[in-house]
Amino acid sequence: MHEDVQARFAASVLPHLDAAYNLARWLVRDAHDAQDVVQDALVRALRHFDGFRGGDPRPWLMAIVRNAAFAWLGARRPGEVDVPDDELDAALADGAPPSNPEALAIRRAERREIDAAIAALPIAFREAVVLRELEELSYRDIARITDVPIGTVMSRLSRARHLLAVALRPEATRSLA
Amino acid sequence: MTDDDLWLDALLDDELDASASLALQRRLAAEPALQRRFDERRALRDAVREQATRHAAPDAMRANLQAMLATPAGAPASARVPRERASAHRRVALPWLTGVCGALAATLCTLSIVDPGALGWHRLDEVAQQQTAEASEAVSAHTRALLVDHPIEVASSDQHTVRPWLSARLNFVPPVVDLVDKGFPLIGARRDVLAGETAAALVYRHGAHMISVFVEPAEPNAPAGAEATRVVRGFNVIERTQGGLAFCFVSDVNPKDLRTLADLVTPLAGK
Numbered sequence: 001m002h003e004d005v006q007a008r009f010a011a012s013v014l015p016h017l018d019a020a021y022n023l024a025r026w027l028v029r030d031a032h033d034a035q036d037v038v039q040d041a042l043v044r045a046l047r048h049f050d051g052f053r054g055g056d057p058r059p060w061l062m063a064i065v066r067n068a069a070f071a072w073l074g075a076r077r078p079g080e081v082d083v084p085d086d087e088l089d090a091a092l093a094d095g096a097p098p099s100n101p102e103a104l105a106i107r108r109a110e111r112r113e114i115d116a117a118i119a120a121l122p123i124a125f126r127e128a129v130v131l132r133e134l135e136e137l138s139y140r141d142i143a144r145i146t147d148v149p150i151g152t153v154m155s156r157l158s159r160a161r162h163l164l165a166v167a168l169r170p171e172a173t174r175s176l177a
Numbered sequence: 178m179t180d181d182d183l184w185l186d187a188l189l190d191d192e193l194d195a196s197a198s199l200a201l202q203r204r205l206a207a208e209p210a211l212q213r214r215f216d217e218r219r220a221l222r223d224a225v226r227e228q229a230t231r232h233a234a235p236d237a238m239r240a241n242l243q244a245m246l247a248t249p250a251g252a253p254a255s256a257r258v259p260r261e262r263a264s265a266h267r268r269v270a271l272p273w274l275t276g277v278c279g280a281l282a283a284t285l286c287t288l289s290i291v292d293p294g295a296l297g298w299h300r301l302d303e304v305a306q307q308q309t310a311e312a313s314e315a316v317s318a319h320t321r322a323l324l325v326d327h328p329i330e331v332a333s334s335d336q337h338t339v340r341p342w343l344s345a346r347l348n349f350v351p352p353v354v355d356l357v358d359k360g361f362p363l364i365g366a367r368r369d370v371l372a373g374e375t376a377a378a379l380v381y382r383h384g385a386h387m388i389s390v391f392v393e394p395a396e397p398n399a400p401a402g403a404e405a406t407r408v409v410r411g412f413n414v415i416e417r418t419q420g421g422l423a424f425c426f427v428s429d430v431n432p433k434d435l436r437t438l439a440d441l442v443t444p445l446a447g448k
Contacts, residue, residue, distance in 0.1 A: 010246035017242065021234035035238050042242065048317050050370075111228045118229055132190065133225045139192050157190075158182045165221050 009049045012057040013042065019058060019135055020065045026130045027069040029119055041068035059141040066127065066145050073123075080123055117167040125160035132157055185215050189222055309407070311372055312416060312425065316409045318369045318378065319389040319427040329365035329380055339366045343377050351377040351392035351422065352445035361388070361438050371425075381438060388428035388438060395423040406432065415439050420446030 013020075020041065025034040041064045052060060073081045118129055124146075131142045142157075143150045187193050188201050205212045331342040340353040343366055355363040361381045369378040369391065376393040395418045403418045413435050415426040424446070426439050 006246050010243070014239075014242065014246070017234045017239055018231070021238070022232045025232040031232075031235070034232070035235065038234070038238070048320070111230065114225055114228045115230050118225070129225070133222065134229060134231055139187075139190065154183050154187060154192075158186045161186060161218060161221055162182065164225065165217065168221070168224070 005050060006046075009046055012049075012052075013045060013061055016058045016061050020061055022134060023062055023065050023127070023130055024069050026118070026126060026134075027066070027123065028073060033072070037069045037072050038065060040072065041065040044068060059137065059145055062131070062135070062137070062141075063145040063147075113168060114164075117164050120167065121160055121163055125156055125163060128153060128156040129160045129164070181211060181214070182218070185211075185218050188215070189218055309409075312405070312407055312409050312414045314371050315389070315391050315414060315416075315425040315427050316412045318371060318391065319387075319412065320410075330367035332365040334363045334365075336363065339363065339379070342366065343368075347375060347377055349377075349392075349394050349422070351379065352442060353379060354442070354445060356381065356438070356441055359437075359441055360384075361441070379442075383428070383430050383434055383438070386428050386430040388426065388430055388435065390438070390442060391425040391427070393423050395421055399423065406436075417443050419443045422446045 017038075021034060021038050024037040024041070025031065028034050028037055041061070045061055045064045048064075070081050118126060121129065127146055128142060131137045131145060132139075137145070139150050139153050139157075142153045146153065148156075184193070184197075184201055188198060193201065205215055331339055333339050333342075334355050334357065336353045336355050340350070343353065344350045346368060353363070353366070357363070361383050364380040364382050364387075366377060366379045369376050371391055371393060374393050376391045379390040379392065381388040381390065399418045403416075405414075405416045407414050407416075412427055412429055413432045415424075415432075415435055417424045417426075417439055420443075424439065424443055426435050426442075428435055
């Protein structure tokens with residue numbers, strides 16, 4: 001490993017360390033485990049970096065982090081990553097559609113409630129929300145990172161937002177309190 | 178959830194092209210219920226963006242990475258992180274010490290390469306080690322191409338487009354043939370770098386699988402017809418030397434289909 005490669009790697013990847021950690025943290029839902037995942041991902045990224053020429057390093061790194069997180073979960077908590085599509089559909093059917101007027105009250109929901117609602121999403125929806133809302137990546141980048149067609153990104157994101165809207169309805173937040 | 182929600186979300190995310198966006202905005206102006214739904218969606222989006230926690234990388238982890246990456250790679254591991262610190266931050270420091278330091282290649286190869294061929298050998302001589310390293314590099318190039326933006330520099334199934342494109346950029350001419358009638362449509366090609374040498378990478382598809390075919394001039398002393406088959410990090414790899422060219426086929430497709438493609442491509446070498 002040449003020094004200049006290491007320096008280039010550091011310059012490309014370290015600026016995205018927060019994004020990498022944030023994604024890992026939301027996927028594995030544990031601070032210590034997320035560090036393991038990020039470290040594993042960066043070892044892989046460094047190994048493959050020789051051939052990474054140009055382009056935006058962020059989606060490239062995020063894809064590696066995402067795959068590392070899934071590999072990590074697959075080995076330790078396989079139940080969290082093997083969610084069949086019909087189960088996702090069931091998750092969707094659980095809540096009635098949010099009715100209109102109270103929806104604006106969502107704005108006043110507390111950070112704690114929003115975090116809990118995101119954390120409770122099935123992982124395929126959760127990663128879509130984190131990549132879109134927190135990392136503000138394009139549908140195209142999200143499709144590449146999560147290795148699904150753009151249409152699937154759109155439907156997952158839409159379902160995720162629907163589930164969040166249901167979870168954050170004022171009635172729901174009151175019953176939590 | 179309705180199809181409308183997909184469109185509303187795409188508008189919200191600024192992912193619609195100009196005409197679709199205009200059409201949807203006209204609908205919003207005409208349909209108060211749809212506009213209300215859009216406002217809800219936006220309120221939710223804004224709430225999540227403003228309030229959801231963005232977890233910052235822990236300072237200790239960042240400091241460790243910076244220290245590791247700023248240190249010359251040749252330095253011994255013990256010179257970089259004091260023992261006490263390594264144990265105090267065991268969770269953070271140890272994977273990096275094993276992963277990034279001098280033994281990087283060796284450690285990772287041991288951990289990540291499943292190589293049944295190698296396991297059966299009594300002695301891994303230097304040549305075999307080098308071949309394993311090359312196969313590993315080919316798998317890295319293949320997965321990188323799948324991960325990163327552009328697996329293909331020239332996208333064409335027309336061998337009369339791809340072949341001149343490659344020969345204009347390489348100092349050798351790889352055999353290029355579309356095998357769509359055999360179930361292996363040619364998707365395109367790119368240049369890639371294997372072991373410091375520029376190689377041609379032909380990309381074929383077989384069902385849902387992508388197959389990279391790396392071609393580079395063979396080593397002068399490489400025996401013609403040499404062949405090795407191995408499994409590297411879950412990918413099947415077939416290496417073959419023929420007609421003065423070294424071929425490396427990499428894919429997650431099953432070994433039988435990969436061999437079929439190899440048998441179709443390699444007889445064309447040197448012609």
